[in-house]
Amino acid sequence: MKFDISKFIKPWAMEIEPYIPGKTMKGYIKLASNENNYGPSQRVIEALQKGIEEVNIYPYRDEELRGKVADYCKVDRENVILGNGSDELMDLIFKIFKGPILGVNPSFSGYKIFTLALGEKYLEINLKEDFGFPLDEFIEKSKEANILILCSPNNPTGGVISEEDIKAVLDQGKITVVDEAYYEFYGKSFVPLISEYPNLIVLRTFAKAFALAGLRIGYAISNSGIINALYKVKPPFNVNSLALVSAIAALDSKDYMKTTVERIKIDREILFRELSKKFKAFRSEANFILMDVSPIKATEFFENLLKKGIIVRAFGKFSGFIGEYVRISVGTSEENRKLIEALEDI
Numbered sequence: 001m002k003f004d005i006s007k008f009i010k011p012w013a014m015e016i017e018p019y020i021p022g023k024t025m026k027g028y029i030k031l032a033s034n035e036n037n038y039g040p041s042q043r044v045i046e047a048l049q050k051g052i053e054e055v056n057i058y059p060y061r062d063e064e065l066r067g068k069v070a071d072y073c074k075v076d077r078e079n080v081i082l083g084n085g086s087d088e089l090m091d092l093i094f095k096i097f098k099g100p101i102l103g104v105n106p107s108f109s110g111y112k113i114f115t116l117a118l119g120e121k122y123l124e125i126n127l128k129e130d131f132g133f134p135l136d137e138f139i140e141k142s143k144e145a146n147i148l149i150l151c152s153p154n155n156p157t158g159g160v161i162s163e164e165d166i167k168a169v170l171d172q173g174k175i176t177v178v179d180e181a182y183y184e185f186y187g188k189s190f191v192p193l194i195s196e197y198p199n200l201i202v203l204r205t206f207a208k209a210f211a212l213a214g215l216r217i218g219y220a221i222s223n224s225g226i227i228n229a230l231y232k233v234k235p236p237f238n239v240n241s242l243a244l245v246s247a248i249a250a251l252d253s254k255d256y257m258k259t260t261v262e263r264i265k266i267d268r269e270i271l272f273r274e275l276s277k278k279f280k281a282f283r284s285e286a287n288f289i290l291m292d293v294s295p296i297k298a299t300e301f302f303e304n305l306l307k308k309g310i311i312v313r314a315f316g317k318f319s320g321f322i323g324e325y326v327r328i329s330v331g332t333s334e335e336n337r338k339l340i341e342a343l344e345d346i
């Protein structure tokens with residue numbers, strides 16, 4: 001049978017370039033997806049083992065976790081919604097609120113994918129040449145959008161947005177999403193602004209500092225009006241029971257996470273100094289460092305490290321920017337040492 005998929009597919013979906021995840025290969029050091037390579041706490045491992053006994057029943061501990069997340073973020077439970085990764089919450093936000101959606105370039109590629117999948121328009125303005133936040137241009141462009149999405153610390157640049165700039169953006173009165181996936185590595189949050197700004201949604205995840213990327217769990221913090229709206233489009237049982245018990249255990253053993261984060265922050269500075277000796281590295285408040293490796297091509301740099309058993313993320317060119325970009329996650333101290341050694345003859 002001859003079958004032409006293009007007759008059936010929604011026309012706007014044709015434009016989507018699917019998300020390309022960081023490579024994972026057994027036995028290799030993976031520094032490509034900004035995971036926490038120390039892994040989760042022992043308490044999480046034990047909770048997972050115990051959680052297996054209940055996989056025959058639907059997840060039921062979401063309210064308990066909402067309460068723990070609320071305590072962690074110093075908000076009320078009604079200010080919290082859980083998602084199957086913070087990815088899912090982006091999707092829900094773009095589903096319930098009208099577009100267009102405005103973001104910056106370069107930033108997390110998921111924003112554009114989720115927007116286009118819903119047939120909405122994605123607008124974008126470039127960061128400044130040094131990857132700083134271009135407040136005036138962003139505010140000007142925000143007049144054409146209904147949802148504004150920003151990331152601080154920003155993936156892949158590692159830069160942050162000041163509170164003054166965020167307030168100026170919030171003052172435009174649009175739905176404003178601030179993705180704080182890397183909050184724990186930075187330490188400053190815009191969550192306290194939710195009481196002042198009813199249009200603010202902060203996204204967080206358990207995938208990075210808490211080392212639960214494989215379980216897919218994130219959350220959004222906002223005023224109860226927005227949270228209730230998001231509940232209208234939330235699939236039932238969107239977060240699985242093993243993710244719930246793990247996140248509960250992770251919040252019950254926060255000190256472990258904090259210890260690994262402190263180590264990663266110290267190593268980030270060591271790595272920054274080492275990388276800066278050879279390449280143009282950008283200061284980062286997250287658990288990764290962006291570098292311009294030109295005149296070497298990003299793909300060549302990637303292949304060279306791959307031969308030495310290390311996987312990094314090669315972006316190549318960012319549209320509108322000069323350079324060949326590679327992002328390297330900060331691994332364990334041992335992995336970082338191996339990386340520095342491997343870079344010696346590159």
Ligand SMILES: Cc1ncc(COP(=O)(O)O)c(C=O)c1O
Nearest residue numbers: 085086087108155181205207218
């Ligand atoms: C800025 C940013 N937001 C969200 C995500 C996805 O988070 P999650 O795993 O919770 O869906 C990532 C993953 O790399 C990210 O970098």
